[in-house]
Amino acid sequence: xxxxxxxxxxxxxxxxxxxxxxxxxxxxxxxxxxxxxxxxxxxxxxxxxxxxxxxxxxxxxxxxxxxxxxxxxxxxxxxxxxxxxxxxxxxxxxxxxxxxxxxxxxxxxxxxxxxxxxxxxxxxxxxxxxxxxxxxxxxxxxxxxxxxxxxxxxxxxxxxxxxxxxxxxxxxxxxxxxxxxxxxxxxxxxxxxxxxxxxxxxxxxxxxxxxxxxxxxxxxxxxxxxxxxxxxxxxxxxxxxxxxxxxxxxxxxxxxxxxxxxxxxxxxxxxxxxxxxxxxxxxxxxxxxxxxxxxxxxxxxxxxxxxxxxxxxxxxxxxxxxxxxxxxxxxxxxxxxxxxxxxxxxxxxxxxxxxxxxxxxxxxxxxxxxxxxxxxxxxxxxxxxxxxxxxxxxxxxx
Numbered sequence: 001x002x003x004x005x006x007x008x009x010x011x012x013x014x015x016x017x018x019x020x021x022x023x024x025x026x027x028x029x030x031x032x033x034x035x036x037x038x039x040x041x042x043x044x045x046x047x048x049x050x051x052x053x054x055x056x057x058x059x060x061x062x063x064x065x066x067x068x069x070x071x072x073x074x075x076x077x078x079x080x081x082x083x084x085x086x087x088x089x090x091x092x093x094x095x096x097x098x099x100x101x102x103x104x105x106x107x108x109x110x111x112x113x114x115x116x117x118x119x120x121x122x123x124x125x126x127x128x129x130x131x132x133x134x135x136x137x138x139x140x141x142x143x144x145x146x147x148x149x150x151x152x153x154x155x156x157x158x159x160x161x162x163x164x165x166x167x168x169x170x171x172x173x174x175x176x177x178x179x180x181x182x183x184x185x186x187x188x189x190x191x192x193x194x195x196x197x198x199x200x201x202x203x204x205x206x207x208x209x210x211x212x213x214x215x216x217x218x219x220x221x222x223x224x225x226x227x228x229x230x231x232x233x234x235x236x237x238x239x240x241x242x243x244x245x246x247x248x249x250x251x252x253x254x255x256x257x258x259x260x261x262x263x264x265x266x267x268x269x270x271x272x273x274x275x276x277x278x279x280x281x282x283x284x285x286x287x288x289x290x291x292x293x294x295x296x297x298x299x300x301x302x303x304x305x306x307x308x309x310x311x312x313x314x315x316x317x318x319x320x321x322x323x324x325x326x327x328x329x330x331x332x333x334x335x336x337x338x339x340x341x342x343x344x345x346x347x348x349x350x351x352x353x354x355x356x357x358x359x360x361x362x363x364x365x366x367x368x369x370x371x372x373x374x375x376x377x378x379x380x381x382x383x384x385x386x387x388x389x390x391x392x393x394x395x396x397x398x
Contacts, residue, residue: 042107043106044070044072044104044106045102045104045106045113045144046102046113046163046175048170049175049176050276050307050315051177051307051309051315051354052352052354052359054397054398055072055357055397058070058071058398066105066110067105067107067108068105068107069103069104070103070104070106072101073102074100074172074174074396074397075098075099075100075395075396076098076099076174076359076394077095077096077097078094078095078096078097078179078391078392079092079093079094079391080092080094080122080390080391081390082387082389083387083388084379084388085127085379085380086127086378086379086382088127089128095120097119097120097131097174097179098172098173098174098395099117100116100117100118100172102114102115108150109150109151110147110150111148111149111156112147113144113145114144114145115142116141116142116145117141118131118132118141119131119134119135119172119173121134121171121172121173122181122391123182124183124365124389125338125344125346125369125387126186139190139191142161143171143172145160146160146161146162147159147160154199155197155198155200157196158196158197159194159196161191161193162192162193162194162196162209163191164188164190164223164241165196165207165209165239166188166189167184167188168265168278168303169181169185169305171190177305177319177350178348178363178365179350179361179363179391179393180348180365180391183301183323183337183367184280184303184321187282187284187299187301188282189213189221189241189258190215191215192212192214192215192221193211193215194210194221195209195210196210203228204226204228204229205229206226207225207226209222209224211223213241213243214254214255215251215254216254216259220243220247221241221244222241222242222244223239223242224239224240225237225239225240226238233270234268234270234271235268236266236267236268236269237267237268237269238264239265239267240262240264240265241262242263243262257289257292257294257336260287261286262284262285263283264282264283265282267279274308274310275306275307276305276307277306278304278306279302279303279304280302281302282299282301283298283300286298289334294332294333294334295331295333297325297326297327297333298325299323299326299336299337300324301324303319304320305317305318305319313353313354314351316349316350317350318349319346319347319348320345321345322343322346323337323344324343325340325342326340327340328341329371330373335376337369337376338369338373338376338377338385339374339376339377340373343369343371344367344369344370345368345369346365347365348365348366349363349364350362357396358395359393359397360394361394362390362392363390363391364389364390364391365388366388367386367387368385370385372385
């Protein structure tokens with residue numbers, strides 16, 4: 001597996017992704033003075049971890065028999081500076097990070113979501129791929145789109161191009177606390193084609209899906225998640241995914257090592273007042289793959305994502321993570337990170353400012369790797385063991 005292939009991967013949705021959309025017609029209770037209440041914003045997708053958010057009153061129109069349809073969008077660009085870039089990457093550049101429109105219907109028995117446009121998916125530890133190339137090389141100009149059938153308030157089925165159930169970070173930069181996705185995200189699926197069923201009962205929410213995993217077009221991956229709302233401040237979730245048969249397909253977005261692995265997450269989300277803290281652990285395993293000449297291998301890692309809202313307009317998200325792969329340098333185990341037996345640590349801070357539909361956020365990140373294999377790391381000779389990045393992303397989201 002090459003590092004370029006890992007760079008094409010995207011993730012997503014978190015293991016705690018919503019199984020049910022709220023009814024857009026719900027309204028808040030009147031105040032003591034019986035003043036008219038503002039409509040409750042609908043539960044729109046793609047899901048957002050914050051601090052960015054959709055407009056409180058999104059653009060919508062009556063589509064006749066379809067009912068009310070909502071239109072959201074995001075346009076953003078980024079600039080990047082970094083050291084120890086590899087050949088073909090650059091020490092500094094600018095690019096569009098999102099130019100997307102989202103059209104969806106979120107209530108009734110028949111619902112849908114269509115997301116269209118151009119995007120990049122920057123992540124730590126891998127070279128940046130510009131949006132114009134990445135869109136064509138990964139999920140195309142319609143990266144996510146599905147039909148949702150919800151016969152009851154507690155049960156629904158989705159069919160189409162779906163966000164993953166795995167991980168604590170989403171696929172696109174505007175969905176996440178940080179601009180760059182993390183090292184653990186590089187090991188996770190992102191968008192998959194298939195079918196997913198969702199059921200909620202009291203504090204429990206379940207999802208199970210049959211998909212093509214890492215966008216392989218081979219429908220042999222089973223994934224699932226269960227989330228338990230402990231109390232209004234705490235939600236714990238477990239998610240898992242695995243392939244039911246060996247798939248040898250290899251493309252920019254489909255890594256044969258990752259597509260054949262099992263992956264497990266345990267995620268806790270704590271939200272109270274100005275603070276969000278989300279620790280999670282991740283384990284992956286892949287059996288021997290004779291067609292690649294690799295023996296079995298594992299990774300174990302953990303991360304803490306956190307955000308503090310100083311004011312409604314200014315917040316500071318941070319992320320720290322560590323991940324380690326089994327094996328030894330130059331061994332026969334698969335390359336998950338920076339060669340067999342490697343491990344890595346990262347730290348990221350992303351001060352963020354929002355004003356109405358506008359946002360601006362800066363970011364500084366640092367990755368340090370050890371027990372690496374030359375040819376799989378950073379720098380002009382692929383043997384530098386660290387990389388520091390600075391980013392600036394500005395845009396509008398509505």
